[in-house]
Amino acid sequence: MAGTGLLAQRTLPGPSWVRGSSPSVLSRLRDAAVVRPGFLSVAEEETLSRELEPELRRRRYEYDHWDAAIHGFRETEKSRWSEASRAILQRVQAVAFGPGQTLLSSVHVLDLEARGYIKPHVDSVKFCGATIAGLSLLSPSSPHPSRNVGHQPSSGGLEPGSLQPVFFCRGSARYDFSHEILRDEESFFGERQIPRGRRISVICRSLPEGMGPGESGQPPGAC
16 A cells, blocks of 8 residues: 555554544544454464365465455355364454354355455445454455545554464444455555465354344355
């Protein structure tokens, strides 16, 4: 996002990976768009990656998507996990979802190649509920909330070297802001370039309104 004026934007007080064009924008994003680097240990990241690799290798990278939002990706829905991976996902659910929220039974796994990107979008309410949370593996990038309905820009991302994060969006960040994964050449946080590599997202989603727990959330949204 170099050259977009984000250097002059305000940042939430304290350790933060979210920037906004005004205090009102930041107020709307507070506790709604969250990135927590270091959520996973290196060993936990390796546990998830090892479990996912065999299934992902059977799939080819694709360059179009049903909603034209993703380029250079392969994806799957996964409902069966090893005990170690299931414990990690339970930690994600505990930190990101409220006690009254029901989650979709399948977890969305999105593998974005190093040159891949995700265009600005809002995940369809048909397939995702009020909260979306995920783990970003292999590459220091997470969804950037990009602009709201009033066209006020904002930015979110990871400091260079911050790996194994959990990210989640809910409330205003979920419905009123689009989010994206930037191309490598556009991958900046303020004035700092964040090198992109292959990125695997492991995404948990709350149940869409009106959908029963046993129903499918497919087709999955981008994140």
